[in-house]
Amino acid sequence: MKKLINDPQDVVSESVRGFGLAHPDIVKVSEDPLFVSRxxxxxxxxxxxxxxxxxxxEPLHAGYVGQGMLDAAVPGAMxxxxxxxPILEATKAADGGAGVLHIVKNYTGDVLNFETAAELAEAEDITVRSVVVADDxxxxxxxxxxxxxxVGGTVLVEKIAGAAAERGDDLDGVAAVAEQVIENVRSMGVALTACTVPHAGEPSFDLAEDEIEMGIGIHGEPGFERIPAAPADEITERLLNPVLEDLLVSAGEKVLLFVNGMGGTPLSELYVVYNHAKDVLDSRGVEVTRNLVGNYITSLEMQGASITVLRLDEALTELWDAPVNTVALRRGL
Amino acid sequence: MKKLINDPQDVVSESVRGFGLAHPDIVKVSEDPLFVSRxxxxxxxxxxxxxxxxxxxEPLHAGYVGQGMLDAAVPGAMxxxxxxxPILEATKAADGGAGVLHIVKNYTGDVLNFETAAELAEAEDITVRSVVVADDxxxxxxxxxxxxxxVGGTVLVEKIAGAAAERGDDLDGVAAVAEQVIENVRSMGVALTACTVPHAGEPSFDLAEDEIEMGIGIHGEPGFERIPAAPADEITERLLNPVLEDLLVSAGEKVLLFVNGMGGTPLSELYVVYNHAKDVLDSRGVEVTRNLVGNYITSLEMQGASITVLRLDEALTELWDAPVNTVALRRGL
Incomplete structure (x- = not known):
């Protein structure tokens, strides 16, 4: 294992400290317990x-703290x-008196710990609602x-619900917007290589030299199929088609197309994937009116990509377009 | 070799085409000859x-085309x-009647081909000046x-000279700003792994399991020393100290600290490097007043990082802070 780290146990704290030092205009890092707030x-x-x-x-979630998106993010260990x-303390730091929305990715530990934190916050008279993203x-x-x-849909939930909160929607309204995104977003990923968690010291799984894994999770959880390495256009279709079928996207609909890198894939390859995904959607009569291409929800240095499709209406499009000023997503501010 | 590509010969054209499809509000792609303009x-x-x-x-250079930075970028083969x-055609597309500045990284092929293009452009009555970045x-x-x-200094030259052009400086003025950045910027990089050029099909060099290369080039050109893998803090000092010594940075000076990823390194590790680099500069009495952390000039999927330091004065700081609206760098617009 070669990594730009010191003691594996210190990676998260040192990294988040560096993040805070680099962006004091946008975020504040609280070290004990560890969370990031505006x-x-x-x-x-x-x-x-x-x-x-x-x-x-990274950049999920701390990279999305700032105007127009999150008020606080809680990084766990790797x-x-x-x-x-820390979730409770982040919730307190995010509370402006109008209640707090927890945006939770659907993993058992996250769901349980956010639930407990929500109960503790309620005991301190903070109204909390939660939404769970399960788009894979x-x-x-x-x-x-x-x-x-x-997975990837989480970034879109955070951006769009964040814009609704910034606009002044109340807690029920913001939660409803988040739920609308969750209902209309689907994703799937592929791994070309595994990644190595620092404290584990070896790759989380093995892939042969000529093998890729379809349907990989962002922690290297198994997908549904290992296939021989294939051209990007074929991989793109194998990711995109199940997403479109599950979402029941029809000709004439508008979507946001999000091509995400797993962390170790060159940006040029993500645009090769975008290029063909856009062609496939065009040929189905689906209009790509918004997009996002880059490393937005990663798995350390894993090579691979995921494709996320969000069905857009005018209201969601307007919220997507709203100004945002975070470390990882910045526009109009 | 596992990559998200189709035919290795088509990577650049398909990638740039995807880039154009994703960002039509910012860039226009001309396919034959291939260049990207506003x-x-x-x-x-x-x-x-x-x-x-x-x-x-990537994102260098096409990712920096847009308001406040470049007017056109010319991607060669890998x-x-x-x-x-294509450099000539890009120069014509960038010419608004006030002349064109070529920002060239110091590689023999680039220098020669930009020089020839400049002569051809002059023959078509476009005034061209060139600056050559040689910061490694x-x-x-x-x-x-x-x-x-x-290397990394190029990104800073493009941002700061771009802001000077946007402010209305004439060709001599913009070139002088670019030269000021070039005189005051230094960089050095480290590779933890090699990268594979698609049409070559195998890694451009070999590094042992426990070995890293100090002073690597962005094409995998040899550095000056191979050393056993070391803690991030030690690597950071081995990159930063020669940069500071060459630049003759003294206590009391202000700098921009740029920690760049080579493409395959997790963002979290770049912040670990930033964290210690900031501490080193603090301890030397050098004030880090601006920074940049992320994958801005990469070597495909290479793992590693580079550190760039730019000496700032008020004029350069103001130009750095000016609004910019490109795909890869966006602020204030």
Missing amino acids: AGGAVAGKVGLVSGGGSGH FTSPTPE VAVEDSTFTAGRRG | AGGAVAGKVGLVSGGGSGH FTSPTPE VAVEDSTFTAGRRG
């Missing part, structure tokens, strides 16, 4: 948005859910999950 | 900025300089270079 603190009267989960998926205590169509139930895993 | 065309009366070079370093013809302190002369190689 530099300016909670916005009075605005619904607060909190997300979190195991580290190793690929390990944060405990209720690859498998039902997985290593850390009952039901579908939460 | 969606809105040249800005009348503004100095045009053109850069380019071999592909495989790790191969573009020929004069690792080695004098290298595989593709007489003198020092141009």
Whole structure:
């Protein structure tokens, strides 16, 4: 294992500290317990948005703290859910008096710990609602999950619900927007290589030299099929078609097409995938009106990509277009 | 070799086509000859900025085309300089009547081909000036270079000279700003792994399981030393100290600290490096007033990082802070 780290136990704390030092205009890092919140603190009267989960998926979630998106993010240890205590403290830091929405990826540890934190917050008179993102169509139930895993769709939920909160929607309204995104978003990923969790010291799974894994999870959880390495266009179709079928996308509909890198894939390859995915959608009569291409939810240095499709209407499009000023997503501010 | 590509010969054209399809609000792709220019065309009366070079370093350079930065970018084949013809066409597309500045990384092929293109453009009555970026302190002369190689400093030259052009500086003024950045910027990189050029099909060099290469070039050109894998803090100092010594940075000075990923390194590790680099600069009494952390000039899927330091004064700081709206760098717009 070769990594730009010191002691494997310190990667998350050192990395988050560096993140805070680099972006003091946008975020504030609280070290004990560890969470990241907006530099300016909670916005009075605005619904607060909190997300979190195991580290190793950067820029998710701390990279999305800032105006127009999250109010706080809670990084757990690598690929390990944060405990209720930092989630509770992040929830308090995000509370501007209008309640807090927890955006939770569907992994058993995350769901349980956010639930406990929500109960503790309620005991301190903070109203909390939760939404659970479960957009990965690859498998039902997985290593850390009952039901579908939460993956790329989470970034879109955070952006769009964040814009609704910024607009002044109340807690029920923001939660309803988040649920609308969740109902209309689906994803699937592929791994070309495995990744190595620092404290484990070896790859989380093995793939042969000429083998790729379809339906991989963002922690290296098994997909549904190992196939010989194939041309990008074929891989793109094998990811995109199940997503479109599960989402029941029809000709004439508008979508956001999100091609995400797993962390170790060159940006040029993500645009090769985007190029063909756009052609496939064009040929089905589906209009790609918005897009996102890059490394937005990763698995350390894993090579691979995921495709996420979100069905758009005018209301969601307007919220997607709203200004945002976070470290990883910045537009109009 | 496992990559998200189709025919290795088509990677660049398919990738750039996808890039154009994804960002029609910012860029326009011309396919034959291949170059990328601003969606809105040249800005009348503004100095045009053109850069380019071999592909495989994305988001450099096409990701920096847009308001406040480049007017056009010319992607060559993977790790191969573009020929004069597309550079000439990009120069014409960037010309708003106030002349064009070529920003060239110091590699022999790039320097020659930009020079030829500049002569051809002059023959068509476009005034062209050129600056050559040579910020890599690792080695004098290298595989593709007489003198020092141009690396991370190029991103800063493009941003700051782009802001000067946007402000309305004339060609001499923009070139002088670019030269000021070039004089005050230094870089060095480290490779943990090699990368594989698609049409070569195998890694461009070999590194043992426990070995890293200090002073690596962005095409995998040899550095000056192979050492056993070391903690991130030690690697950071081995990169940062020679940069500071070459730049003659003294206590009390202000700098921009740029920690760049080579493409395959997790973002979390770049912040571990930033964290310690910031501490080192603090302890030397050097004030980090601006920064950039992320994958901005890459070597395909290479794991590793580079550190770039730019000495700042008020004028450069103001230009760094100016609004920019490109695919890879966006702020204030």
